[in-house]
Amino acid sequence: MEPxxxxxxxxxxxxxxxxxxLYELCLPAGIGVDDLDRLDATVKDKRALDRGDMLYREGDxxxxxxxxRSGALKTFVQNEAGDVQIxxxxxxxxxxxxxxxxTNLHVSQAEALERSSICELPYAKLQQVTSEVPALxxxxxxxxxxxVVEEHRHLVMMGxxxxxxxxxxxxxxxxxxxxxxxxxxxxxxxPMSRYDIANYLGLVVETVSRLFSxxxxxxxxxxxxxxxxxxxxxxxxxxxxxxxAPRRKDAG
Amino acid sequence: MEPxxxxxxxxxxxxxxxxxxLYELCLPAGIGVDDLDRLDATVKDKRALDRGDMLYREGDxxxxxxxxRSGALKTFVQNEAGDVQIxxxxxxxxxxxxxxxxTNLHVSQAEALERSSICELPYAKLQQVTSEVPALxxxxxxxxxxxVVEEHRHLVMMGxxxxxxxxxxxxxxxxxxxxxxxxxxxxxxxPMSRYDIANYLGLVVETVSRLFSxxxxxxxxxxxxxxxxxxxxxxxxxxxxxxxAPRRKDAG
DNA sequence: CGCGCAACTTGAGCGTGGTCAAGTCCGCCG
DNA sequence: CGGCGGACTTGACCACGCTCAAGTTGCGCG
Numbered sequence: 001m002e003p004x005x006x007x008x009x010x011x012x013x014x015x016x017x018x019x020x021x022l023y024e025l026c027l028p029a030g031i032g033v034d035d036l037d038r039l040d041a042t043v044k045d046k047r048a049l050d051r052g053d054m055l056y057r058e059g060d061x062x063x064x065x066x067x068x069r070s071g072a073l074k075t076f077v078q079n080e081a082g083d084v085q086i087x088x089x090x091x092x093x094x095x096x097x098x099x100x101x102x103t104n105l106h107v108s109q110a111e112a113l114e115r116s117s118i119c120e121l122p123y124a125k126l127q128q129v130t131s132e133v134p135a136l137x138x139x140x141x142x143x144x145x146x147x148v149v150e151e152h153r154h155l156v157m158m159g160x161x162x163x164x165x166x167x168x169x170x171x172x173x174x175x176x177x178x179x180x181x182x183x184x185x186x187x188x189x190x191p192m193s194r195y196d197i198a199n200y201l202g203l204v205v206e207t208v209s210r211l212f213s214x215x216x217x218x219x220x221x222x223x224x225x226x227x228x229x230x231x232x233x234x235x236x237x238x239x240x241x242x243x244x245a246p247r248r249k250d251a252g
Numbered sequence: 253m254e255p256x257x258x259x260x261x262x263x264x265x266x267x268x269x270x271x272x273x274l275y276e277l278c279l280p281a282g283i284g285v286d287d288l289d290r291l292d293a294t295v296k297d298k299r300a301l302d303r304g305d306m307l308y309r310e311g312d313x314x315x316x317x318x319x320x321r322s323g324a325l326k327t328f329v330q331n332e333a334g335d336v337q338i339x340x341x342x343x344x345x346x347x348x349x350x351x352x353x354x355t356n357l358h359v360s361q362a363e364a365l366e367r368s369s370i371c372e373l374p375y376a377k378l379q380q381v382t383s384e385v386p387a388l389x390x391x392x393x394x395x396x397x398x399x400v401v402e403e404h405r406h407l408v409m410m411g412x413x414x415x416x417x418x419x420x421x422x423x424x425x426x427x428x429x430x431x432x433x434x435x436x437x438x439x440x441x442x443p444m445s446r447y448d449i450a451n452y453l454g455l456v457v458e459t460v461s462r463l464f465s466x467x468x469x470x471x472x473x474x475x476x477x478x479x480x481x482x483x484x485x486x487x488x489x490x491x492x493x494x495x496x497a498p499r500r501k502d503a504g
Numbered sequence: 505c506g507c508g509c510a511a512c513t514t515g516a517g518c519g520t521g522g523t524c525a526a527g528t529c530c531g532c533c534g
Numbered sequence: 535c536g537g538c539g540g541a542c543t544t545g546a547c548c549a550c551g552c553t554c555a556a557g558t559t560g561c562g563c564g
Contacts, residue, residue, distance in 0.1 A: 077404055081493070085408045099404070101397030108404065122507065131386050138379070141399070141419070144396050145353030151403040152329055152360065158410040159454035202411035207521055209543055216547060221494045225530090225542080263564055415551065448510060461513055477512080477560085506564100513558070522550085528543070532536095 016040045016211075025093030025180060026067055026122070027139060035133045039201050042125035049073075055096065057109045062100035064122045068092050071116020072191035075099075076199075077108045086200040088150070089113070089192055091177050096127035113191040158202045161242060166201045167211045168239035175230060186230045215239070268292045277345030277432060278319055279373070279391060287385045291466035294377040301325075301364035307348065309361045314352035316374045320344050323368020327351075328362045328451075338452040340402065341365070341444055343429050350396050365443040410454045413494065418453045418492035419463045423473075427482060438482045467491070 017028045018036050028036055046066070049055060055066060055073060068090050075096060076086045087108060090096055100106040130137040153173070157166050171188070178184035190197075198208040212228075215221045220236050222229040229237055256467050269280045280288055298318070301307060307318060307325060318344050327348060328338045342348055352358040382389040405425070409418050413419060423440070431437035442449075450460040464480075467473045472488050474481040482488055 077408060079408070079412075083412055083494075085404075085411050086403055087407060096415070098397055098400055101393050102395075102401055107401055114450075127386075127390070131383075131389070134379075134383050137383070137389065141353050141393075141396070143354075144393070144400070145350055148350055148396070148399055148403065149359055151400065151407065152339055154407060155339060155410065156329060156331070158407065159337050159451075160331075160335055163406055204522060205542075206523085206544085211520090213543075238424065242335075445510095455514075456552060458514085458553085462551095465513075508561105508563095510561090511559085515556085516554090517563105518551105519554075520550095520552085521548105523548075524546090526543105526545085529541085531540090533536085534538100 002167070017043060022067070022069065022093035022181075027095060027136075027143060030139045030142070031133065031135045035136060038129050038133060039136060042121055042129055044120040044122060046118040046120045047113060048117045051112055051114050053112045053120060055099075055110035055112065056106045058106055060100075060106045062097070062104045062106060062123060063204075064120045065097040066110070067095050067096055067119040067121065067128065069117040069119050072113045072133055073110050073116060074113055074192060074196060074200075075108050075110045084199060086196055088154070089174075089196075089200070092181055095143055095147075098147055101144075113196070161240075163201070163203055164211055164214070165240055165242055166203070167197070167208065168220075168236050170197065170201060171228065171230065172236060172240060175233075186233065188228045188230070190226045190228060269295065272321075273322065274319070274345040274433075277348060279388075279395060282391045282394070283385065283387045287388060290381050290385060291388060292380055294373055296372040296374060298370040298372045300367060300369045303364055303366050305364045307362035307364065307370060308352075308358045310358055310495045312352075312358045314349070314356045314358060314375060316372045317347055317349040317378065318362070319347050319371040319373065321369040321371050324365045325362050325368060326365055326444060326448060326452075327360050336451060340406070341426075341448075341452070344433055347395055347399075350399055353396075365448070367386055406452075413492075415453070415455055415459055416463055416466070417494055418455070419449070419460060419467070419490055420488050422449065422453060423480065423482065424488060424492060427485075438485065440480045440482070442480060443479045 016036070017023060017026070017040050020026065023029065025086055030095065031039065031093065044064075046055075046073075049071070057077065070092055072092075073090045073096065074086050075088050075090065076084050078084050090110075096110050097106070099108045126140075130140060147161045157169050174188055174190075175185040178188060192200075194205050194208050201208070212221065212223045215236075216223050218235070220229055220230070220232050220239065266342065268288070269275060269278070269292050271283065275281065280291055283291065296316075298307075301323070310330065322344055324344075325342045325348065326338050327340050327342065328336050330336050342362075347364050349358070351360045378392075382392060409421050413421060426440055426442075427437040430440060444452075446457050446460050446464075450457045453460070464473065464475045467488075468475050470487070472484050472491065473481070474483055
């Protein structure tokens with residue numbers, strides 16, 4: 001007979017990378033099927049996280065990289081005074097934990113925005129496999145590099161864009177990522193709060209709230225708390241560009 | 253007899269990593285002396301760049317990582333409209349080019365701020381060596397991770413700090429990095445223009461100019477065009493914190 | 505030497521986005 | 535069912551940093 005329901009869930013989690021729906025988004029993408037087994041052997045499952053649970057905290061020893069399997073997380077840094085800066089939101093298939101490679105200590109924190117499940121890649125084991133499988137090594141570098149490029153986007157958003165352009169870019173980026181997950185990219189269900197969005201963009205919550213309202217008035221969005229429907233994608237795209245207000249432009 | 257002077261310079265450049273003054277800041281730091289020779293064999297020299305010369309441009313194929321040997325560079329991205337966002341300034345011992353690992357194309361650009369010389373690490377060769385020397389592999393990952401962490405700092409600066417706090421943080425960071433180069437960290441000679449500083453911080457040049465003046469009035473700095481002397485480091489440190497104006501604080 | 509230009513500085517005015525405050529919506533729990 | 539609290543919205547006001555404009559300084563170059 002079958003074991004109890006929660007154990008069954010764990011068994012489902014324990015499936016191999018090759019049968020995972022996130023296969024082509026995740027680390028295994030780009031390595032051969034024969035090497036997949038060796039990677040599979042290193043993947044451990046982490047019990048599901050509830051909303052607000054921490055995956056790792058600043059100062060935690062570096063033990064593993066993590067792949068979001070379902071749900072969503074935010075990563076952030078916090079200074080002595082307790083001020084928070086959110087670095088990113090992480091959807092299924094995305095990998096977290098690279099911040100700790102430099103010092104073997106996490107310098108940022110990761111928190112679940114909703115109930116989430118996680119694949120854990122213990123770094124000691126992973127290193128062993130990458131040394132045997134050069135393609136995996138290259139793939140790992142590629143994934144970190146993607147992280148670097150993604151942070152460039154965040155910097156450009158903060159440094160060069162107006163508040164409205166920022167929010168438009170943010171929504172488009174979310175829509176893109178949902179679409180890659182084969183979800184509807186025009187009917188978003190935001191896992192993060194208005195406070196999180198504001199913080200991520202370097203704004204205050206009132207500004208974000210006003211922008212949602214304004215974009216709804218313009219007919220670009222239909223907003224109902226966490227649910228955001230993109231009614232006019234082409235207009236949203238236009239709002240990302242600073243046509244009207246070309247400020248802070250060149251660098252000499 | 254000795255060859256002509258410019259050839260002699262080239263020979264000096266062709267010295268090994270172990271005799272390089274930047275040894276402990278650079279990639280070799282952390283790998284054994286026996287493995288250094290193998291790394292040495294991969295290092296090529298790149299002719300010196302003049303002010304304004306590009307090391308790589310957006311869209312260039314990924315060929316190598318680069319270490320600044322002397323001088324200084326800026327890296328930046330540019331959108332369709334030509335708007336620039338500077339991502340970072342790179343001093344001797346620092347490594348550039350990680351942006352291209354993801355796609356095998358550079359997605360950012362690197363330009364010399366002054367006459368600079370560069371060590372080139374052709375990636376094909378480097379990969380061969382890292383596969384033979386696991387310690388180098390780990391060291392390479394550590395260096396990329398440092399890049400990620402450095403970008404976190406940039407994001408926090410842009411997202412959470414006021415203009416004056418940003419400039420103070422920027423100057424302190426520069427001072428720190430000059431000190432690691434065993435140069436005087438209190439007498440900076442800025443290789444970048446006011447425009448570059450403003451762009452890096454997400455401000456306009458007028459604001460940066462006014463802030464330099466204000467900090468000089470306060471007795472924190474002594475400014476003369478590119479030359480900046482830090483007269484009261486403890487005050488500069490205090491200016492980095494947002495004591496007076498605690499805005500945009502928590503993330504909910 | 506003096507012209508011209510680029511880099512930078514300084515001032516006056518304005519607007520985006522922040523602050524403060526009140527109010528609404530909704531879920532949770534007794 | 536009703537009261538509480540947290541998330542969000544909306545409005546009025548204000549200020550930091552942007553814009554525009556007019557200098558100033560320093561340097562390359564004919």
